[in-house]
């Protein structure tokens with residue numbers, strides 16, 4: 001099974017730039033590649049910060065750009081740069097009946113859980129009691145292995161500003177999922193604008209860098225220092241035994257094909 005995670009598009013209104021880069025062009029480049037090479041994916045998960053300033057024009061732009069492409073089934077949640085009410089006005093299909101941008105979706109012999117960590121008035125994330133109860137109830141349904149997607153991560157990564165705006169109620173989140181830990185195969189986050197991987201309380205996780213600027217690896221600074229790099233999305237491969245995550249950068253790189261030479265012994269790359 002293949003899943004695509006695309007995160008932090010940070011769209012701005014048509015014709016404008018985000019600190020010198022063009023999020024719309026980056027989104028189009030990623031979607032074109034997903035359409036060309038990953039239509040076999042079971043899901044395309046967009047893990048928040050759909051827009052940079054939560055304006056309606058940027059959500060409508062995201063909707064219109066996405067509609068131009070043939071894509072795997074799309075699941076979208078919100079990040080701290082979003083506003084759930086504006087998001088929901090443009091994407092009512094991505095809000096649950098309780099008003100949150102969370103969803104349980106079928107992945108064959110797996111279950112996908114897309115969570116909503118958005119909290120009014122802060123760049124940090126949190127789950128209120130409604131969302132924690134929703135999560136516990138969804139985890140209690142069935143016995144399939146679970147792949148979990150959300151914007152904010154509960155893990156601290158050593159980058160001061162990012163750790164300051166991480167998921168705030170880590171312990172409550174853990175209490176909700178701990179009874180089901182053996183079924184949670186992997187967690188996928190956004191928000192950090194860096195590729196990061198590891199495990200949190202024994203659960204493997206991956207953070208996808210996303211479409212726009214990346215946060216510099218600087219363990220000293222209290223501010224967020226950005227660096228302009230190419231847009232990333234993740235190609236996730238899952239079978240009954242293993243989970244593999246390929247962070248994939250879109251760039252105009254020269255492709256060097258090395259054809260097998262039957263007259264020479266094969267060499268390692």
Ligand SMILES: [Fe+2]
Pocket residue numbers: 008010049079081191192193
């Ligand atoms: Fe972001």
Ligand SMILES: [Fe+2]
Pocket residue numbers: 049079080081151190191192
């Ligand atoms: Fe974020």
